[in-house]
Amino acid sequence: MPKLLTPDLYVESVYDIDLAALKKRGIDNIITDLDNTLVPWVEKDVNPKLMQWVDSLKSGGFKVCLVSNATEGRVESFRQSMSVPGISKAGKPRNGAFLEAMGILGGASYNTAVIGDQIFTDVLGGNRLGLYTILVVPLSDKEFIGTRLVRLVERFVLRKITKPQSVNN
Numbered sequence: 001m002p003k004l005l006t007p008d009l010y011v012e013s014v015y016d017i018d019l020a021a022l023k024k025r026g027i028d029n030i031i032t033d034l035d036n037t038l039v040p041w042v043e044k045d046v047n048p049k050l051m052q053w054v055d056s057l058k059s060g061g062f063k064v065c066l067v068s069n070a071t072e073g074r075v076e077s078f079r080q081s082m083s084v085p086g087i088s089k090a091g092k093p094r095n096g097a098f099l100e101a102m103g104i105l106g107g108a109s110y111n112t113a114v115i116g117d118q119i120f121t122d123v124l125g126g127n128r129l130g131l132y133t134i135l136v137v138p139l140s141d142k143e144f145i146g147t148r149l150v151r152l153v154e155r156f157v158l159r160k161i162t163k164p165q166s167v168n169n
């Protein structure tokens with residue numbers, strides 16, 4: 001299993017991330033994916049549970065930035081409702097948007113985590129920069145056909161790593 005494709009943490013959903021444990025690791029900055037990580041791909045609104053999670057990040061002293069390959073319009077609407085900065089058309093896994101987000105947050109590789117649902121964009125991009133990478137199970141199966149093909153490869157890769165952790169387990 002290539003190290004660059006292996007997340008540091010694999011959880012069922014963002015709600016299963018132990019924020020206190022992240023703090024203990026020295027993480028202050030969160031770069032998070034949007035689609036299928038925070039909301040299903042078709043969703044247009046921030047639900048109350050997500051809003052509460054974003055608030056708990058902020059009150060926990062984390063700085064948050066959305067980094068998404070989605071369009072400007074889509075990212076902008078979530079950026080506003082969540083009151084966080086955001087980068088659209090990020091071109092993940094390329095470095096550019098991750099570095100830009102770290103610049104916005106004032107973060108460095110040792111104190112920044114990346115959360116996302118895709119190994120080949122979120123985890124690969126984060127690992128290449130030495131960030132703490134957190135993989136979540138995708139929220140929805142309704143995706144671009146291209147993404148669906150990548151999922152097939154991901155499933156093969158995921159067989160080699162442990163089951164996602166859930167607080168409900």
Ligand SMILES: [Mg+2]
Pocket residue numbers: 033034035036037116117118
């Ligand atoms: Mg995603």
